[in-house]
Amino acid sequence: MRMTRASTEKSRSQQVIERRDFQLLLDALMAKGYRLIGPRARDGALVYDEIAAVADLPVGLTDEQERGTYRLKAGDPERLFGCGLGPHSWKKYLYPPELRLWQAQRQNGNMTIVPEPHAPERLALIGMRACEIQALAVLDKVLLGGAYVDRAYQAQREQVLVVAVNCGRAGKTCFCASMNSGPRASTGFDLALTEVLERDRHYFVVESGSKVGADVLSAVPTSPALEADLQKANAIIEQTAGQMGRSLDTHRLQEMLYASTESPVWDEVAARCLTCGNCTLVCPTCFCTTVEDYTDLTGETGSRVRRWDSCFTMDFSYIVGGHVRASARARYRQWMMHKLATWKDQFGTSGCVGCGRCITWCPVGIDITEEAQTIRAQNEAKQDTGTRRKKTS
Amino acid sequence: MQRKSRPKLAIWKFASCDGCQLSLLDCEDALLAVADAVEIAYFPEATRTVVKGPYDLSLVEGSITTQHDAERIHRVRRASKVLVTIGACATAGGIQALRNFKDVKTLTSLVYATPKYIETLSKSTPIADHVFVDFELRGCPINKAQLVEVIIAYLDGRKPNTPHYSVCMECKRRGTPCVMVAAGTPCLGPVTQAGCGALCPAYQRGCYGCFGPSESPNTRAISEQWKAMGKTPQELVQVFRTFNAYADAFRKESDVHEG
Ligand code: SF4
Ligand code: SF4
Ligand code: SF4
Ligand code: SF4
Numbered sequence: 001m002r003m004t005r006a007s008t009e010k011s012r013s014q015q016v017i018e019r020r021d022f023q024l025l026l027d028a029l030m031a032k033g034y035r036l037i038g039p040r041a042r043d044g045a046l047v048y049d050e051i052a053a054v055a056d057l058p059v060g061l062t063d064e065q066e067r068g069t070y071r072l073k074a075g076d077p078e079r080l081f082g083c084g085l086g087p088h089s090w091k092k093y094l095y096p097p098e099l100r101l102w103q104a105q106r107q108n109g110n111m112t113i114v115p116e117p118h119a120p121e122r123l124a125l126i127g128m129r130a131c132e133i134q135a136l137a138v139l140d141k142v143l144l145g146g147a148y149v150d151r152a153y154q155a156q157r158e159q160v161l162v163v164a165v166n167c168g169r170a171g172k173t174c175f176c177a178s179m180n181s182g183p184r185a186s187t188g189f190d191l192a193l194t195e196v197l198e199r200d201r202h203y204f205v206v207e208s209g210s211k212v213g214a215d216v217l218s219a220v221p222t223s224p225a226l227e228a229d230l231q232k233a234n235a236i237i238e239q240t241a242g243q244m245g246r247s248l249d250t251h252r253l254q255e256m257l258y259a260s261t262e263s264p265v266w267d268e269v270a271a272r273c274l275t276c277g278n279c280t281l282v283c284p285t286c287f288c289t290t291v292e293d294y295t296d297l298t299g300e301t302g303s304r305v306r307r308w309d310s311c312f313t314m315d316f317s318y319i320v321g322g323h324v325r326a327s328a329r330a331r332y333r334q335w336m337m338h339k340l341a342t343w344k345d346q347f348g349t350s351g352c353v354g355c356g357r358c359i360t361w362c363p364v365g366i367d368i369t370e371e372a373q374t375i376r377a378q379n380e381a382k383q384d385t386g387t388r389r390k391k392t393s
Numbered sequence: 394m395q396r397k398s399r400p401k402l403a404i405w406k407f408a409s410c411d412g413c414q415l416s417l418l419d420c421e422d423a424l425l426a427v428a429d430a431v432e433i434a435y436f437p438e439a440t441r442t443v444v445k446g447p448y449d450l451s452l453v454e455g456s457i458t459t460q461h462d463a464e465r466i467h468r469v470r471r472a473s474k475v476l477v478t479i480g481a482c483a484t485a486g487g488i489q490a491l492r493n494f495k496d497v498k499t500l501t502s503l504v505y506a507t508p509k510y511i512e513t514l515s516k517s518t519p520i521a522d523h524v525f526v527d528f529e530l531r532g533c534p535i536n537k538a539q540l541v542e543v544i545i546a547y548l549d550g551r552k553p554n555t556p557h558y559s560v561c562m563e564c565k566r567r568g569t570p571c572v573m574v575a576a577g578t579p580c581l582g583p584v585t586q587a588g589c590g591a592l593c594p595a596y597q598r599g600c601y602g603c604f605g606p607s608e609s610p611n612t613r614a615i616s617e618q619w620k621a622m623g624k625t626p627q628e629l630v631q632v633f634r635t636f637n638a639y640a641d642a643f644r645k646e647s648d649v650h651e652g
């Protein structure tokens with residue numbers, strides 16, 4: 001059967017890379033001076049780390065996720081991107097867990113500040129999912145959008161090339177469809193791939209989203225995507241959208257949360273919550289850090305180090321006189337309120353992109369979508385009794 | 394502020410295995426810098442030279458298990474301007490505090506051929522139960538980088554950067570996939586204080602709780618999760634009764650499951 005060539009404006013920018021040529025895409029990126037970061041299987045999970053070859057990818061693997069549990073397992077033997085999200089997020093490359101901000105030197109009784117060079121590398125981030133692209137957009141707002149710009153983040157952000165992958169499968173803790181952040185990558189990438197694996201053919205439909213992306217692509221053997229290829233890619237993404245393991249009804253959620261500051265829900269979660277901080281550290285948008293000052297044994301050098309922090313630590317809310325959020329109840333409430341309510345007032349977006357990491361990687365499986373549903377149910381019940389009372393009076 | 398004096402450092406041993414003091418000797422390069430910054434005035438493990446007290450900074454290892462030591466610790470306190478306890482023995486009673494859960498007479502008769510020669514207190518207790526302690530450095534053994542940090546902080550009159558939050562914080566910063574979640578391996582990290590750098594999870598082991606309870610340990614919740622992972626109440630008792638068995642949060646949790 002003869003295929004007609006795709007004719008719409010959008011599809012004209014779409015190409016096909018055959019699986020046998022996929023290494024050439026990686027080679028082209030390396031030839032342009034990019035260090036490649038991508039998904040790899042390590043210690044029983046998918047992590048982001050340096051890659052150079054197709055064989056470094058989690059070929060043939062997939063995952064099984066639920067609240068508080070994650071298992072890597074065998075999937076389609078040939079598939080390159082069959083694993084969903086793991087515990088890492090890309091923020092570790094743009095906003096590292098630990099960063100020295102400056103050093104200080106004592107010289108002739110004076111203190112000299114030695115600034116940190118923050119030399120960013122050209123990084124190609126391979127396999128970024130739609131929700132993760134949205135998470136970067138959220139981080140951009142937080143770290144670049146206000147009066148104080150995070151210089152280290154900015155410098156690294158400018159050196160990043162994004163090779164997105166449209167999800168071919170949703171995990172049981174995914175809810176990007178509820179948060180309008182996936183599963184299709186529609187913006188914020190240089191290249192976006194959809195992996196199509198058939199019995200006799202394995203290929204990628206590639207969309208370039210930037211001039212740089214198009215340049216890279218021109219160095220790789222491609223063929224124009226046919227209408228049938230595009231349809232297949234679309235069908236894959238649509239199927240994924242229908243597979244979301246979780247959902248979050250955001251309608252009026254913000255006001256419901258604000259009306260629930262004293263809800264017994266918080267006590268109930270606090271009984272289970274370990275205040276361990278895992279949810280905030282796996283969250284791709286949480287940006288809180290602490291700053292620690294060090295001196296050395298000679299007394300001649302000092303340094304200031306920034307580390308990922310969490311609103312679940314006691315010191316996070318320590319001010320003169322004590323800890324503002326000493327109870328687990330107050331700390332869980334802060335986390336959930338910030339993600340789903342106060343973030344909107346602060347930055348104009350949701351703080352949650354629906355990646356599901358906080359659900360999977362909570363050691364006791366506390367589920368933000370379930371807690372939000374409980375809050376909703378309580379609010380609706382309250383309203384019901386409210387209207388009933390009005391009717392009877 | 395420029396450092397002028399070279400404060401006198403003393404290192405004392407009570408009931409312990411010496412592992413924590415050895416952490417100092419194990420500091421290699423840093424040890425020479427320590428010896429430059431402070432005068433090592435009393436450190437029988439390393440040198441026979443004894444400089445007379447009082448001492449500016451005393452590091453105390455070990456727990457109190459005998460009447461003799463219960464008296465000696467007061468003399469150490471009197472001779473020390475600042476007293477820092479180091480290690481699980483000094484801060485929580487150590488592994489030897491397992492005796493606290495049993496009758497000590499029964500134990501001595503089981504262990505020693507002639508129990509009447511044994512003079513011991515019924516409980517192994519942390520130093521802070523006996524004298525005022527300026528700072529406690531946790532760990533079994535302590536982390537040598539944290540020890541050096543405490544010494545520098547003392548020299549500069551600042552607060553040491555030794556956090557009280559969970560091991561999970563270090564584990565995540567290090568990028569280790571959680572062993573609880575990814576392998577179903579029980580881990581005490583969520584209720585244990587950071588300080589080791591999340592060493593065990595990096596080698597796919599669960600945390601053993603060497604650094605004692607974290608700042609807000611929800612031991613009940615972690616026990617429930619461990620039970621769901623198949624641990625029996627007897628196993629839970631053992632999990633909480635190790636090097637920090639007598640630390641409040643761990644002791645209470647182990648008692649719950651003994652019932
Ligand atoms: S709050 Fe949870 S689901 Fe939402 S973005 Fe953060 S980790 Fe993902
Ligand atoms: S949820 Fe907590 S850790 Fe995350 S950004 Fe908000 S305050 Fe920071
Ligand atoms: S919600 Fe879960 S991951 Fe977050 S602090 Fe509580 S126990 Fe830890
Ligand atoms: S492996 Fe242990 S210490 Fe690390 S995050 Fe999981 S529960 Fe916490």
